[in-house]
Every structure is written in structure tokens, then in C-alpha cells.
Amino acid sequence: MILAIETSAEPASVSILQENGTFLTRVFPNNNNVNVPLADEIKSLLEASPAPISQILVGSGPGSYSGARVGLATAEAIAIVHSCPVATIPSFYGLDTPTEKVLIGDARRGAYFLQDHSMHTPKVYTKDEFSEVITATDPSSQFCSFEPTEKLPLPAHLIVQIVSASAEQLIRYWSSLTHSAQNQLNQQPNEVVYLRPPHITKAKSPF
Numbered sequence: 494m495i496l497a498i499e500t501s502a503e504p505a506s507v508s509i510l511q512e513n514g515t516f517l518t519r520v521f522p523n524n525n526n527v528n529v530p531l532a533d534e535i536k537s538l539l540e541a542s543p544a545p546i547s548q549i550l551v552g553s554g555p556g557s558y559s560g561a562r563v564g565l566a567t568a569e570a571i572a573i574v575h576s577c578p579v580a581t582i583p584s585f586y587g588l589d590t591p592t593e594k595v596l597i598g599d600a601r602r603g604a605y606f607l608q609d610h611s612m613h614t615p616k617v618y619t620k621d622e623f624s625e626v627i628t629a630t631d632p633s634s635q636f637c638s639f640e641p642t643e644k645l646p647l648p649a650h651l652i653v654q655i656v657s658a659s660a661e662q663l664i665r666y667w668s669s670l671t672h673s674a675q676n677q678l679n680q681q682p683n684e685v686v687y688l689r690p691p692h693i694t695k696a697k698s699p700f
Contacts, residue, residue, distance in 0.1 A: 494544045495667070496535070496571070497660035500527050500564035501556030501584050501685070502639060507534050508660035510668070511542050518661050528563045535567070546575040548679075550663045552584040554686035555598060555606060555615050556639050561685035569683070580678040583614060583686065586666040587658025588637070595634045597627070597653065599644055600688040609634070617688055620646050627651070 495510040505523035508516055519534040539546075549568045554561045565581065572579045585596050585608050592610040600606045600615075605623040607630075608615040618626060624646050630636075637656040638645075647653065667675065 494542065494546050495548045495550065495664050496538070496546050496568075497550040497552075497663040497667075498531070498535075498564040498568055499552035499584065499587050499658050499660040499663060500531060501552050501554040501558075501561035502587065502658040503557070504657065505531065505560065505564075506660040507531065507538060508664055509538050509542055509546075510664045512544055516661050516664070517542055518659075520659075523557060523560050527557075527560050528567070531563065531567055535571070546571065546577050548577055548667075549575075549579045550660075550667055551579060551581045551683070552587050552658050552660070552663055553581040553684065554584050555596075555600075555608075555688055556584055556658070556686075558685060558687070565683060565685055578679040579683055580667070580675070580681075581683045581685065582663050582666065582678065583608070584639075584658035584663075585610075585615075587660070587662045588656055589662060591666070593635050594637050594656075595630060596637055596639070597623075597642070597645065597647075598638050598640060604688075605645060606688055614686060615688065 497508045499506050503523045504520050506520045508518040521530045551565050551568045568579045596608045600617045606615040606617050637654045642653045
């Protein structure tokens, strides 16, 4: 049985792929206390389908950095109990038909990110670079974002769909991979997407 956790997105979700090939999924608000409903929803899933867990997947973002960290910590704790591997997967692949989409968003402090199916992680750009990349991108691409785009430097005519990643779709993506690709993901260090390092204000000189 495969368990997937997506807590970088709004709403958050958890899903299991049962041995009979059917999904059980729970969707819930992703707020500042996501760890509380997350534990309850996973407990509910495991009570409904008590088979052993053979694999855990975690959406690594971009999105809520703290939410993704909670999801990963929860997954690693469950993995210890079930003696199973954990793999982090970019939340981009938690979208429906990710190969047709271009994900864009605000990386904060004057930077912006873009990710498509050719990238394993988002690429961060300055404002001018981002505008150039958007202009050069295939106009037939389906632009999407995890959050409102009012603050993004986008052409007025560009249509951007607001979307959300899902745990169930992470499992579908995983199932589409070869065993070799799955093993490679299981062997990589588990970490969440970290778009930019935090801004640290230098301490004032005491003199």
C-alpha cells in the first residue's frame, strides 16, 4: 500500500493506493496547525485500510515551506514504524497533466519562479529575467499557479489558472515511473523545496 502526503498545497491532502488498486483520499484545510488534522486524517485512512504501508510519498513544494516540512517529518516517523522508504516529489507532479503545464509563482523579495516538466525543481529568476522567460515560453502552454498572481509581473493578456497539487496525483505520477526511477528517488536525500535562503539582518555594531 502506498501513502502520499501533500501539505505544501492549499488544501492539503493525504491519499492511499490500496492493494486492490483503489484510492482513499482525505482533503483538509492547510492552516498554521496542519500537523493536527494531518495526523487525524492519516489515522482515519489507516483505520479504513489497515494493510502494511510499502512506500510513502511527500509533496516537497514549492508552496507552504512549513507545511511541507510537517508532511516530511510525519512521513519519516511513519516510515520507521512500517520499515518502508520515503520519497519526496515536487508538488508540480501533484497536478493533473503536469506535462502540459508551466507552474509560476512568487519566490518573495523581488524574485519569481517557474517550473515545467523538464525541471525537477523550480528555477528562480529576477523580475526582468522572469518577464523574459514568460515572453519566450510557448504561448500554447497552460500557465498555472498555486496562489493568486496579482503581484507577478505578467503580460496583461496571459491567462493563469489557480491550481492545487494533490496527494492522489502524486501516487499516479509515482506509478507512471519505471522501477529504476522509483529506486533513484528513494535513494535521494529527502528535502523540501527551498526557493530562497532567509533574509538575515546583520547585527548592529556595539561600537
